Amino acid sequence: MLLPDPRTHAYQPDSRRAEDALRGQLSEADWDYVTPRPVAATARLSLRSEPRADAVQVTEALPGEALELLWEDENGWAYVRTLHDRYLGWTPAAGLTGTGLTGTQRGELLTVTALRAHAYAGPGVSQPIVGELCLEARIVRTPGETVTEGGRFWLPISLPDGRDAWVGETVLSPIREADAAALALRFLDTPYVWGGRSAWGLDCSGLTQLVFSAFGQTLPRDADQQREFLGAVERPRRGDLAFFPGHVGLMLDERRMVHANATNMRVTVETLGEGEYGKKLAVGCTGFGRWTP
Incomplete structure (x- = not known):
């Protein structure tokens, strides 16, 4: 049986815990199924691959962002899901508010x-x-x-x-930029941070996801998920995504691309096929994707 993607489906073979939505999809019967409950992030929260402060940051929850709490361990760590893209990770339970953030009670x-x-x-x-x-x-x-x-x-x-x-x-104030590409340019020189999703530091797919979200266009979290989600195109235009092994950038036109990258450790603009890095990117490009409503 092909197991669901563990980035977005909550199940842990060691503890035999799984979210209730996976009933009937896992191969063995002795699972403890859990119903998620709504919570929210009280600040920017690192979501990590394991319940340890030195584990890899897999994504980031933004202040006030809606989450689901799956379960907690005995050391104060919570296994949560970001609702907008259903991405999973561990974060300290102290950073969660139990009621969620609705705005209906106070304003x-x-x-x-x-x-x-x-x-x-x-x-x-x-x-x-x-x-x-x-x-x-x-x-x-x-x-x-x-x-x-x-x-x-x-x-x-x-x-x-x-x-x-x-x-x-x-x-x-209303966002003044006309499109996601223009908004992405405001992030120039923002530090590269693996798993980051804000202007305090972000990674390649964090940048593309964030600027698309600002215009009401939801993207999955990781570059491979974004490629699968978007429609493939042969010739890129402004606003398309360019894909590489483990990487993604946002096209400004047919050749220029803005991206958060670990080569420069910041958000930069490159021209595909131009200069040493641009030539390397052009050779490594595996395709382009376009948002379609």
């Missing part, structure tokens, strides 16, 4: 549009920083008037961990 649920941002203890840039935010993070607009300070507008919010805070209004 309106908002999505952060700034690449990086901070939340403050009060309405002013000299106030203590109490939270770290990023593009696609979720916060709640709480009741209260907007405050003007130094020509800047401040909104009262609730952070995903429940603390009250303030953010500058520009943190929630």
Whole structure:
């Protein structure tokens, strides 16, 4: 029997635990099936391959992001799934809020549009920083008037961990870029971080997933999953994804590509076939994929 992809299907042969959705799909009968329950990330959380701080980061949950909790171990680690792409990993249970983040209890649920941002203890840039935010993070607009300070507008919010805070209004401004390719260029020089999904540090498929998500276009987490998800095309155009063994980039036109890469340890733009690295990329390119609604 072909086992489901362990990146997105929760089962662990050693502990004999599996999510309830896999009943009838696993070869043996002695599994302890678990029903996931909704939680949310209180901050940026590293999701790791094993319940250890030194295990590989496989992905990242963003502040306020909806998750499912599968199970916990005796050392305070939780096995969770990111709902938007169903990706699994281990994270400290202390970083989860048990009720999820809906915004219905205290105010309106908002999505952060700034690449990086901070939340403050009060309405002013000299106030203590109490939270770290990023593009696609979720916060709640709480009741209260907007405050003007130094020509800047401040909104009262609730952070995903429940603390009250303030953010500058520009943190929630509409995205000004016209498409995912233009938004990706704003990430230039962002550090490369394996498993990262924010402007504090990200990897190749984290970048493509994040910028597509900002325009309401959901992609799977990893490069191979993204290739399988998208329709293949022969000649690339702006907005298509370029695929390589274990790597993905976003095309700016027929030849230029923006990508988070470990060669430069940051987000850069390369021209396929030009320069030493560009020639290497052109030779290694295995195809292109295009989003189709």
